[in-house]
Amino acid sequence: MFGRLQGVLMLGVSLGLIVGGVLAEKFGIKTPFEVAGASFLICTTYVLSFVPYIDPKDLSSDDARPKGKGFFGFLGPLKVLGPQKMILADGRTKKHYGIFFLALGIFTGVLATGYAPTLIQMYSMTVFQFTSTNNSLLMSLNCLVRGLFLMFVFPRIISSGRLAFKTDDQPLPDTPPDSPLPTEPHDIDPFPAPGADQEEPTKSLKPVTMTQGAGFDLFFLRWSLLIDGIVTTSSAFATQGWHIYLVGALLPLASGSAPAAKGVLTEMVPANRKADALQAMTLVEYSATFTTMGIFGFIFSSFADIGKSYLTFYCNAAVAIVGVLILLLSRFPPAGSEMIIDHSETEALLSEEDTDRTCNEEAA
Structure with a gap:
């Protein structure tokens, strides 16, 4: 589903590039802006008329972490991407670094490949004297192939790969056979008498389940990043203009790393942490996009000054290989393990909110 959503986005971008270029040439440069404004109004009307409203309270669970305030509250979901404390099936506790x-x-990976479309355009204008029309066609072709691949080919690859990686037809049990938790009635200790002093647990356990065959998503993520780097590097060997169009058509065939990463992430975290995890991954991707624009923009301009702008593609490949090596260290949580969620921060945030509410009521 992540792939299909991104594929629809790419088809819209491709159509926008083509329609915008045609309108600008036929009716003047102002026309694409006017059509864009009308498109926004139509889109807003459609959303208000047909997209159902979902109360945000329905998307949150009782034990979900409340959001902080201010700038640090915005960055709060990034904590989900840090090392997570897990309790294994045999009762041992360890930290999991897969996420x-x-x-x-x-x-x-985004640092290596995020600048590729812009780099290909700049390289084609510098070396092959591409015009704005040529670049529009190049990017339109790139987005069109990427959209078709993500909508129709990528889902089939994931489905077939998961079937190939599937090891058991039965779902993973909630309690593994060697779990230290009791499974028979006579093994359970009697409950304490009413009124007895009881301590509230400061941590709660959230089971981490993995869809059968989801390991293929991680396998696909590593190889797609590697192939993406190889195809990007092949641009350095282009000697004619049509070679750039060929690269623009082949590069999307190695796409899918972003939706595959989101698929892997949603299988590594509990259900009540998926929203925060996806939000945190989006922050990571945007941060990498901003970073690659600055770094590789400087690298390209530096190599272009000495007449060797093609060396930028080799730098892309080197960073992509580093990304693949890092992804080799990522693993799914062990079978039967459970994530330990610390609620100390939750209690502190709730206490702070109660204090603020009390002060407001007294002031009123």
């Missing part, structure tokens, strides 16, 4: 290395690998 951390996944986020770091995605950051490095």
Whole structure:
């Protein structure tokens, strides 16, 4: 589903590039802006008329972490991407770094490939004297192939790959056979008498389940990033203009790393942390996009000054290989393990909100 959503986005971008270029040539440069404004109004009307409203309270669970305030509250979901404390099936406790290395690998991957479309355009204008019309056709072709691939080919690859990686037809049990938790009635200790002093647990356990065959998503993520880097590097060997169009058509065939990463992430975290995890991954991707624009923009301009702008593609490939090596360190949580969620921060935030509410009531 993540792939289909991104594929629809790419088809819209491709159509926008074509329609905008045609309108600008036929009716003047102001026309694309006017059509864009009308499109926004139509889109807003459609959303208000047909997209159902969902109360945000229905999307949150009772034990979900409340959101902080201000700038640090905005960055709060990033904590989900850090090392997570897990309790294994045999009762031992250890830290799981799979999510951390996944986020770091995605950051490095976007750093390597996020600048590729812009780099190809700048390289084609510098070396092959592409015009704005040529670049529009190049990017339109790139987005069109990417959209068709993500909508129709990518879902089939994921489905077939998960079937190939599937090891058991039965779902993973909630309690593994060697779990230390009691399974028979006579093994359960009697409950304490009413009124007895009881301590509230400061941590709660959230089971981490993995869809059968989801390991293929991580496998696909690593190889797609590697192939993406190889195809991007092949641009350095282009000697004619049509070679750039060929690269623009082949590059989307290695796409899918972003939706695959979101699929892997949603399988690594509990259900009540998925929203925060997806939000945090989006922050990581945007941060990497901003970073790659600055870094590789400087690298390209530096190589262009000495007449060797093609070396930028080799730098892209080197960063992509580093991203693949980092993703090799990412692993799914062990079978039967459970994530330990610390509620100390939750209690502190709730206490702070209660204090603020009390002060407001007294002031009123």
